[in-house]
Amino acid sequence: MRDKVSGARRWVVKIGSALLTADGRGLDQAAMAVWVDQMVALRAAGVELVLVSSGAVAAGMSRLGWASRPKAVHELQAAAAVGQMGLIRAWESSFARCDQQTAQILVTHDDLSDRKRYLNARSTLRTLIDLGVVPVINENDTVVTDEIRFGDNDTLAALVANLVEADLLVILTDRDGMFDADPRHNPEANLISEARADDPALDAVAGGTGGALGRGGMQTKLRAARLAARSGAHTVIVGGRIEQVLSRLKAGERLGTLLAPECSRHAARKQWLAGHLQTRGTLILDDGAVLALRQGNRSLLPVGVRAVQGAFRRGEMVVCVGPQGAEVARGLVNYSAAEAQRILGRPSDEIEKLLGYVDEPELIHRDNMILV
Numbered sequence: 293m294r295d296k297v298s299g300a301r302r303w304v305v306k307i308g309s310a311l312l313t314a315d316g317r318g319l320d321q322a323a324m325a326v327w328v329d330q331m332v333a334l335r336a337a338g339v340e341l342v343l344v345s346s347g348a349v350a351a352g353m354s355r356l357g358w359a360s361r362p363k364a365v366h367e368l369q370a371a372a373a374v375g376q377m378g379l380i381r382a383w384e385s386s387f388a389r390c391d392q393q394t395a396q397i398l399v400t401h402d403d404l405s406d407r408k409r410y411l412n413a414r415s416t417l418r419t420l421i422d423l424g425v426v427p428v429i430n431e432n433d434t435v436v437t438d439e440i441r442f443g444d445n446d447t448l449a450a451l452v453a454n455l456v457e458a459d460l461l462v463i464l465t466d467r468d469g470m471f472d473a474d475p476r477h478n479p480e481a482n483l484i485s486e487a488r489a490d491d492p493a494l495d496a497v498a499g500g501t502g503g504a505l506g507r508g509g510m511q512t513k514l515r516a517a518r519l520a521a522r523s524g525a526h527t528v529i530v531g532g533r534i535e536q537v538l539s540r541l542k543a544g545e546r547l548g549t550l551l552a553p554e555c556s557r558h559a560a561r562k563q564w565l566a567g568h569l570q571t572r573g574t575l576i577l578d579d580g581a582v583l584a585l586r587q588g589n590r591s592l593l594p595v596g597v598r599a600v601q602g603a604f605r606r607g608e609m610v611v612c613v614g615p616q617g618a619e620v621a622r623g624l625v626n627y628s629a630a631e632a633q634r635i636l637g638r639p640s641d642e643i644e645k646l647l648g649y650v651d652e653p654e655l656i657h658r659d660n661m662i663l664v
Contacts (some may be wrong), residue, residue, distance in 0.1 A: 293486050293552060297527045300460035302340040302421070303526075305331065306396045306449035306516075310466045312347035312379075312534040313655040318354040319347065320377055323533075324386050327464075330538035331426065331472045332390040337542065342420045342456055344449040345383065351375030362427040365496045372433030383428050393425045398432035404451050407607035409624075415651065417456050446512040450519035450527075457557060457659070462541065463513050464532030469549035470510060472497050489521040501530075517551040524557030526550060565609075565662045571622060573602025573610045573629055575655065582614045585621055585663060591621070591654035593663065594643065597636040606651070612661075623661030626652040 307327065314320040318565065349368055352375025362368055380396050387394045397417070403409045421425050431448050445648055446463060455463040468635050471482040487494060498511040510529075517527035530537055530548025540547055553560065577585075581596025592612060604610055612621040627635065632655060635646050639654040 293550060294544050294546055295529060296552070297460060297541050297550065300458075300526070301338070302342075302456060303334065303457045303460045303462060303516050304342045304344060304449055304453045304456065304458045305462045305464065305573060306344040306445060307346060307464045307532060308445070308466065309346040309350040310346065311464060313354060315466075319351050319381055324382055325389070326391075327532070327538065328383075328386040328390065329375045331537060332387070332392050333539060334542060335424070335426070339542070341431065342417065342421070342427050342452060342458070343383070344445055344452055345379060346430070346445040348372045348375040348433055350381050351379050366451050367402050369434045375431065376434070379430070380428065387426060393423075395425050395427045397427050397429045399429060399448070400436045401448075401451070402436075403515045404455065408605065410455070411607045411624075411651075414455050417452075421456065424652055427520065433576065436623050444512045445517065448659060450516035451635070453520045453525045454523040457561070458520075458525050459557060461516070461525050461527040462538070463527065463529045464474045464537065465513065465529060467510070467529075467531065467545075468515070468534065469529050470497065471493065473652040475549065484549050485546055486552065488582035489527065489553060494551075498644065514551075521551070521553035522560060524555060524560035525551050525624040526552055527532040565620055565623065565660065570609065571611050572608040573600065573625075575600060575610055575612045575625075575632070577612055577620065579615060581619050585612070585661075589658055592621075592656040593636060593640055593653070594632070594635040594655050595639050597632070598631045600629055600636060602629060606631075608654070612656070619664045621656075621661050621663045623656040625656055627655060 311323065312319060331343070335341055349371045352371030355374050355378065356371060358371065362371065384394050399413065403413055417427055431445060449463065450462060468483060470484045471481040472484055475481040494514055494615055498514045511527050520527050528541060528548045528550050530541065532545060538548060575597050576599040577596050578598050581592060584590040585592065585598065604625060606626060607624055609622060610625045611619055613619050625632065631647060635643050638646060643653065644650040646652065
């Protein structure tokens, strides 16, 4: 099963607060440089990479001289604001040593639950990945309230893995992985090398609370693995202080705990789409578009659409029917009904001229479509 790690093309790497701040002593730039060297080597080997970085609150606490994590939301947000400055500067300068471009992205859970903002975030991340840039993502702790108190970056990393359709989520932590008992109290505890993410036996050994600096304990990491598994991604929970940990994972070494999804990424995506029972509108296609969808595994372009029915927004589910009304496919549409009406029957290179902007060249991307 480790070939799922070594062969993964798109990785999301999440690094926890305790690792980044040397257990609260300020940003550990030497350790960051070691991880950066490994991530740049992954990029050189053809891996597409997204980094989810904790550490803003912890770095801010260190800069402000606070020994323990505050409980008041406004103090947490102040610490995050102070810490984010140093955190992103440290990542940028470390990647710049290797001539690797980075981009800062701050998100909240709201950004990923609103369908339109979700699609916009996904388009931006895909563009950055296509440009060879490494996005550095953190939760926007300075504006959220409930999330900063109850949220954690393990969950955020899993949502990002779903967002970018990653093959692999790597959670670097201060433990070597998941054990069948608490290794701090039981010297006989054994590392769980591989398991199914949905195995209920894992709940008993995951424990509960997080550390002094962050919010995420092993339970949140297990929950993150299960979230990532919904879109078919594998998850590795592994010690970030293990020497050359990312490079060794890429080489297929059995480090940490590998948690596997129930089905492949492609199957999980199609399964998720098939579960959308409510459709918001209909696109009536010409014969050429019907043929292209059925035989060529193609995306649906505006040029193949003859008519639009219903009122739908970008990101909603629509039905695609042939000239005689028979359903051909259904999928998530990239343009609203009003926008689709203006570009139907026209080539994709005219979208910008007709609308004044272009979100995507296709009305429905093949990855967001299921044939009926």
